[in-house]
Amino acid sequence: MTVTTTVDTGDLVEALAGHRHTGGTAIIHNGHPIGHAELAERIDAIAATLGPDPGTVAVLTSRTPATVAALFGILTAGGAYCPIDPAYPPERQAAMLAAAGCRTILLTAQGQRAPDGPRAIDVTDTPTAPVTPAATGPDDPAYVLFTSGSTGAPKPVLTPRMAIAATTASLRDLFAITPADRVLQFASLSWDTCFEEILPTLTAGATLVFDDEAHTGSFPRLLRMIAARGITVADLPTAYWHELVHHLADHPAHTEDPLPPSLRLLIIGGEAANPARLTDWHALPTGGVRLLNTYGCTETTLITHAAELTTETGGPVPIGRALPHVVEHVTAEGELLIGGPALALGYPGLPEATTERFTTLPAGRFFRTGDRVERRPDGQLRHLGRLDAELKIRGIRVDPAEVEAHIGAHPDVAAVAVTGATAAGRTVLAAYVVPAARAARDGLPAAIRAHLHATVPGHLVPGRLTVVEELAHTASGKVDRAATHRRYEREARR
Amino acid sequence: MNVDGVIAIFRRVLEIEEINADSDFFELGGDSLLATRVLSGVARGSGVELTFDDFLLSPTPGALAKRIGAGE
Numbered sequence: 001m002t003v004t005t006t007v008d009t010g011d012l013v014e015a016l017a018g019h020r021h022t023g024g025t026a027i028i029h030n031g032h033p034i035g036h037a038e039l040a041e042r043i044d045a046i047a048a049t050l051g052p053d054p055g056t057v058a059v060l061t062s063r064t065p066a067t068v069a070a071l072f073g074i075l076t077a078g079g080a081y082c083p084i085d086p087a088y089p090p091e092r093q094a095a096m097l098a099a100a101g102c103r104t105i106l107l108t109a110q111g112q113r114a115p116d117g118p119r120a121i122d123v124t125d126t127p128t129a130p131v132t133p134a135a136t137g138p139d140d141p142a143y144v145l146f147t148s149g150s151t152g153a154p155k156p157v158l159t160p161r162m163a164i165a166a167t168t169a170s171l172r173d174l175f176a177i178t179p180a181d182r183v184l185q186f187a188s189l190s191w192d193t194c195f196e197e198i199l200p201t202l203t204a205g206a207t208l209v210f211d212d213e214a215h216t217g218s219f220p221r222l223l224r225m226i227a228a229r230g231i232t233v234a235d236l237p238t239a240y241w242h243e244l245v246h247h248l249a250d251h252p253a254h255t256e257d258p259l260p261p262s263l264r265l266l267i268i269g270g271e272a273a274n275p276a277r278l279t280d281w282h283a284l285p286t287g288g289v290r291l292l293n294t295y296g297c298t299e300t301t302l303i304t305h306a307a308e309l310t311t312e313t314g315g316p317v318p319i320g321r322a323l324p325h326v327v328e329h330v331t332a333e334g335e336l337l338i339g340g341p342a343l344a345l346g347y348p349g350l351p352e353a354t355t356e357r358f359t360t361l362p363a364g365r366f367f368r369t370g371d372r373v374e375r376r377p378d379g380q381l382r383h384l385g386r387l388d389a390e391l392k393i394r395g396i397r398v399d400p401a402e403v404e405a406h407i408g409a410h411p412d413v414a415a416v417a418v419t420g421a422t423a424a425g426r427t428v429l430a431a432y433v434v435p436a437a438r439a440a441r442d443g444l445p446a447a448i449r450a451h452l453h454a455t456v457p458g459h460l461v462p463g464r465l466t467v468v469e470e471l472a473h474t475a476s477g478k479v480d481r482a483a484t485h486r487r488y489e490r491e492a493r494r
Numbered sequence: 495m496n497v498d499g500v501i502a503i504f505r506r507v508l509e510i511e512e513i514n515a516d517s518d519f520f521e522l523g524g525d526s527l528l529a530t531r532v533l534s535g536v537a538r539g540s541g542v543e544l545t546f547d548d549f550l551l552s553p554t555p556g557a558l559a560k561r562i563g564a565g566e
Binding site: 215216217218219220221239240243246247250251394423424426428463464 | 507508509523525526527528529530531533534537538543544545546547549
């Protein structure tokens with residue numbers, strides 16, 4: 001077991017302040033540049049408005065520089081950032097705000113409606129004010145994010161400042177970010193992946209590029225925008241990269257020069273990369289763009305492993321080697337455990353879940369990832385699957401038990417089993433529902449969908465919902481998700 | 495690209511045979527990610543570069559074919 005790590009825990013607020021007077025551009029938003037000095041002023045204004053010790057501060061996110069200013073404003077004031085997706089149903093937002101204990105919520109775009117409860121502050125136009133960054137320690141909380149929990153309630157993860165600082169330092173080196181880089185802002189601002197784009201970029205004095213053209217769903221428009229803005233680094237969800245490769249491979253007219261010449265690094269992550277797409281990628285004249293596969297969990301802060309996908313590897317695509325700040329341990333059963341400074345503090349308010357997943361070994365504290373891995377002869381890790389039932393839906397972790405809890409709460413449902421199905425080469429949620437005795441079968445899937453859309457985020461709504469007579473059970477009487485799926489799959493496919 | 499061309503793209507992307515001019519892509523399990531495949535297919539077949547928002551407003555082969563016709 002390796003126990004030595006290279007750690008830079010210099011706080012992010014300090015790292016960003018170092019670029020304040022360089023005259024560099026921090027953000028380009030739809031072509032409009034925002035200097036590091038202007039960004040610093042916006043951050044100070046938000047920190048001053050919050051005042052000292054604001055606790056965990058919710059942010060109603062938007063794809064704008066105001067969200068970035070809110071993140072750093074909260075960290076400067078000594079608080080913890082908690083992103084809330086404005087598209088989530090009010091019930092889900094309220095549950096998240098309660099679980100994180102937020103007393104304040106920042107609004108980052110015109111027309112956003114604040115949820116009931118916390119004090120709302122519009123940060124799109126905050127008066128400028130000087131501020132002294134709060135004194136903070138490495139174990140103070142930096143942010144609260146939510147992952148899928150088995151009970152149906154959002155499961156908060158609390159991450160300390162040391163974890164995000166150590167990870168950011170590692171990622172700056174891994175991505176080799178210099179002040180000349182222009183990094184695309186693509187990931188949702190409501191999840192942690194966007195920190196991979198924001199933090200290494202801004203703390204290196206490079207430029208983060210927001211552009212609406214990146215989100216139209218049209219690859220030609222995305223690629224033209226990358227070329228026009230001179231973007232050098234892009235971080236795409238693996239599922240989206242799969243579609244990009246499909247697009248490039250299917251467009252013979254574009255294969256002469258398929259990628260913008262400015263692009264030097266493409267980072268992918270979020271789920272297992274498809275070996276067939278990697279083969280397609282290597283067959284394209286990609287002009288030497290560096291392709292990096294990444295692995296990590298919310299509980300271990302952004303990225304812990306990375307693999308350079310330089311040549312055809314054959315078989316499962318590797319997740320690579322541990323980054324310098326990461327302590328890694330693979331158990332006899334093949335489970336990957338992660339230790340070191342990037343560990344989350346735990347699941348606040350859930351001591352049992354915290355004890356179950358964060359374990360203390362002689363070499364220190366470790367997070368049980370639940371991922372089964374194997375080491376290749378060259379030392380890189382390969383992901384083999386899950387030790388539990390957790391699924392990845394469009395790169396987002398989903399515990400089927402959480403979806404079952406929400407569907408089971410519908411009065412017309414007697415029993416339900418949820419599992420992953422493969423459709424069009426991707427994993428989708430498939431739900432098998434047994435109606436309650438007097439419930440009508442007709443219209444039940446639509447009623448359940450409406451119930452889910454009113455209570456949970458879109459990634460928890462099954463793409464396939466099938467009404468069935470009964471679920472399959474194991475010999476011991478437990479619901480057998482896989483056997484239920486096998487029995488009814490043909491029906492579910494319509 | 496006519497409505498049959500769009501129906502063929504829906505069938506290929508959704509892997510569902512029973513598609514007609516009024517089939518709603520998103521009700522049949524399509525999502526924003528699969529939508530990029532439809533938009534790429536439309537761009538390749540007709541040269542018209544539609545956006546995800548265009549598709550949300552015209553989620554059936556019939557409606558999408560009309561929108562493509564307007565752009566050709």
